[in-house]
Amino acid sequence: xxxxxxPTPLRPHTGGNDTVEAEGATxxxxxxxxxxxxxxxxxxxxxxxxxxxxxxxxxxxxxxxxLDDLDTAVGEKDEVSIIPAVAGG
Amino acid sequence: xxxxxxxxxxxxxxxKLYPKEALNFCTDDFGPLEVVYDYDAVAxxxxxxxxxSRPRTxxxxxxxxxxxxxxxxxxxxxxxxxxxxxxxAKALGVEELYVKNDAVNHPSLSFKDRVVAVALSKAVxxxxxxxxCASTGNLAGxxxxxAAAAGLDAYILIPDGLEQGKVLGATIYGARVIAVEGxxxxxxRLCSQIAFKFGWGFVNVNLRPFYAEGSKSMGFxxxxxxxxxxxxxVVAPMAGGSLIGKLYKAFKEFEQLGIIDGPVSTKMFGAQxxxxxxxxxxxxxxxxxxxxxRNPNTIAKSLAIGDPADGYFASQLIRxxxxxxxxVDDEAIVAGMRLLAExxxxxxxxxxxxTVAVAQKLLAQGRLSRDGSTVLCITGNGLKTQEALxxxxxxxxxxKPKLEDFEALVEIGAPELVASAV
Numbered sequence: 001x002x003x004x005x006x007p008t009p010l011r012p013h014t015g016g017n018d019t020v021e022a023e024g025a026t027x028x029x030x031x032x033x034x035x036x037x038x039x040x041x042x043x044x045x046x047x048x049x050x051x052x053x054x055x056x057x058x059x060x061x062x063x064x065x066x067l068d069d070l071d072t073a074v075g076e077k078d079e080v081s082i083i084p085a086v087a088g089g
Numbered sequence: 090x091x092x093x094x095x096x097x098x099x100x101x102x103x104x105k106l107y108p109k110e111a112l113n114f115c116t117d118d119f120g121p122l123e124v125v126y127d128y129d130a131v132a133x134x135x136x137x138x139x140x141x142s143r144p145r146t147x148x149x150x151x152x153x154x155x156x157x158x159x160x161x162x163x164x165x166x167x168x169x170x171x172x173x174x175x176x177x178a179k180a181l182g183v184e185e186l187y188v189k190n191d192a193v194n195h196p197s198l199s200f201k202d203r204v205v206a207v208a209l210s211k212a213v214x215x216x217x218x219x220x221x222c223a224s225t226g227n228l229a230g231x232x233x234x235x236a237a238a239a240g241l242d243a244y245i246l247i248p249d250g251l252e253q254g255k256v257l258g259a260t261i262y263g264a265r266v267i268a269v270e271g272x273x274x275x276x277x278r279l280c281s282q283i284a285f286k287f288g289w290g291f292v293n294v295n296l297r298p299f300y301a302e303g304s305k306s307m308g309f310x311x312x313x314x315x316x317x318x319x320x321x322x323v324v325a326p327m328a329g330g331s332l333i334g335k336l337y338k339a340f341k342e343f344e345q346l347g348i349i350d351g352p353v354s355t356k357m358f359g360a361q362x363x364x365x366x367x368x369x370x371x372x373x374x375x376x377x378x379x380x381x382x383r384n385p386n387t388i389a390k391s392l393a394i395g396d397p398a399d400g401y402f403a404s405q406l407i408r409x410x411x412x413x414x415x416x417v418d419d420e421a422i423v424a425g426m427r428l429l430a431e432x433x434x435x436x437x438x439x440x441x442x443x444t445v446a447v448a449q450k451l452l453a454q455g456r457l458s459r460d461g462s463t464v465l466c467i468t469g470n471g472l473k474t475q476e477a478l479x480x481x482x483x484x485x486x487x488x489k490p491k492l493e494d495f496e497a498l499v500e501i502g503a504p505e506l507v508a509s510a511v
């Protein structure tokens with residue numbers, strides 16, 4: 001099952017877990033299932049159906065904006081990472 | 090001293106308040122956190138007279154820098170020259186031109202010493218013993234140097250393929266320098282995970298709200314050295330897009346405190362390289378979202394951030410102030426470096442070439458006015474980016490130590506005294 005990495009400061013919303021498992025063939029489906037399991041996390045990363053402006057999501061090492069956004073395909077062994085965008089520079 | 094002046098952190102999107110802690114984003118909506126000041130209290134203790142009475146370092150504005158006690162790191166940073174650049178002004182056809190020269194900032198020869206002085210002073214206050222950064226090069230050297238002087242352990246993560254001067258300029262200080270396969274955005278993402286996982290103080294990750302405020306000191310100095318006024322135009326290079334916003338914030342804070350006369354009507358102009366232009370592209374296409382650049386490709390490696398954290402805010406600011414943004418290619422960058430060197434005797438790094446060349450382009454377009462006062466922000470030193478020039482600049486001609494050899498050259502004429510570029 002795909003693994004989803006949670007940013008440390010948001011772990012209180014996933015029962016302290018830094019990685020959670022979720023089923024789904026696309027990033028949107030995987031994050032949707034994570035959101036169902038942890039509604040408090042869902043409202044923090046989504047604004048309606050879209051990711052919030054300062055949330056970046058990666059599949060393995062690639063930013064989904066360079067792939068197919070939330071439609072990006074996710075395989076059984078892939079890792080989806082939620083990363084705060086406000087860093088660096 | 091200033092412990093009540095910077096009162097906490099606040100989300101720029103939803104306004105949620107946080108205590109002064111090592112956190113860079115709002116845990117409700119991922120918005121950037123910014124330091125909150127009690128400006129009434131600042132006004133009661135900061136004035137032109139107080140500033141003038143203090144040593145010439147960035148800390149003369151310390152009430153507007155977010156540390157609680159006395160600074161402990163980077164005590165000699167700042168107050169770099171604001172050079173009246175008449176020869177460059179003539180070459181560009183501008184009335185009143187200045188170069189703010191952070192190429193000679195102490196100790197590591199870039200504007201990054203400003204942000205690092207604040208971030209590491211804050212890191213010490215928060216009890217961190219290990220610090221770090223994600224860097225395109227200048228920050229690497231600054232964190233390494235300032236951490237060494239403060240006795241802190243430093244982890245410096247950089248993209249592989251950086252200029253040798255920047256790599257050596259971090260390693261020499263004993264920092265652990267790690268080159269990551271990929272570009273800056275890959276490094277940055279990794280650092281976001283490392284900082285929180287290991288509980289270290291990464292200056293541009295979890296310490297970023299404090300760090301970013303350090304850039305304001307460049308704006309305070311510009312306003313003070315112009316005789317307590319904000320310039321009509323500022324041209325600043327953009328990588329993550331933070332500096333340009335903090336320069337403007339500095340002018341606005343001085344205005345709010347009555348330190349300069351308002352209203353501030355400075356137009357902010359942002360400079361990028363064409364090979365990595367996510368912010369200038371946003372401005373030029375009037376887009377609402379910043380489209381990241383997947384594979385930055387420019388000799389201005391210090392500006393090669395494809396996914397700029399403050400790109401959205403920088404493009405908004407440029408629009409709101411009536412400024413504009415442009416980008417230039419590698420040849421124009423080198424030409425800009427040469428023009429600055431040949432007219433003002435200032436050897437800037439590639440990013441400085443970007444700033445000069447973009448100013449030239451904006452003047453030709455009529456976007457940047459030839460009238461009024463204009464400040465070009467030079468943020469790094471040419472000694473660190475020699476690779477960009479080595480194939481493009483003439484090499485000296487070689488002669489024997491004989492007077493006749495030299496005389497023969499003079500007879501040929503001055504241009505022949507220098508061999509053509511290889």
